[in-house]
Amino acid sequence: MMLIDAIGTAAAILTTASFVPQAWHTFRTRDVGGISLGMYASFALGVALWLLYGVLLGAWPIIVANAITLALALGILVMKLRYGRGPGRA
Numbered sequence: 001m002m003l004i005d006a007i008g009t010a011a012a013i014l015t016t017a018s019f020v021p022q023a024w025h026t027f028r029t030r031d032v033g034g035i036s037l038g039m040y041a042s043f044a045l046g047v048a049l050w051l052l053y054g055v056l057l058g059a060w061p062i063i064v065a066n067a068i069t070l071a072l073a074l075g076i077l078v079m080k081l082r083y084g085r086g087p088g089r090a
Contacts, residue, residue, distance in 0.1 A: 001036065005061070009061045011065075016069050023072040023076055027079070032083050035084070047066050049067075051067055
């Protein structure tokens with residue numbers, strides 16, 4: 001593996017892995033009170049664009065990391081839409 005590929009792979013693993021605890025906590029507790037709908041919507045769009053960028057480049061570390069992160073972010077976004085509104089919630 002070339003050094004540049006190793007750096008990209010390490011970056012992809014670290015950034016994706018850092019997102020997993022938040023996603024796991026949200027899925028487990030369904031607590032979305034501290035999650036900003038606007039932030040997660042723009043984050044998901046940004047990750048989708050990174051995924052497209054990776055696909056266009058054929059860069060597997062970018063593709064895999066952003067596909068996983070996008071799935072997690074969309075899951076949280078769906079939960080925010082589903083559980084984030086109710087009596088007394090904005």
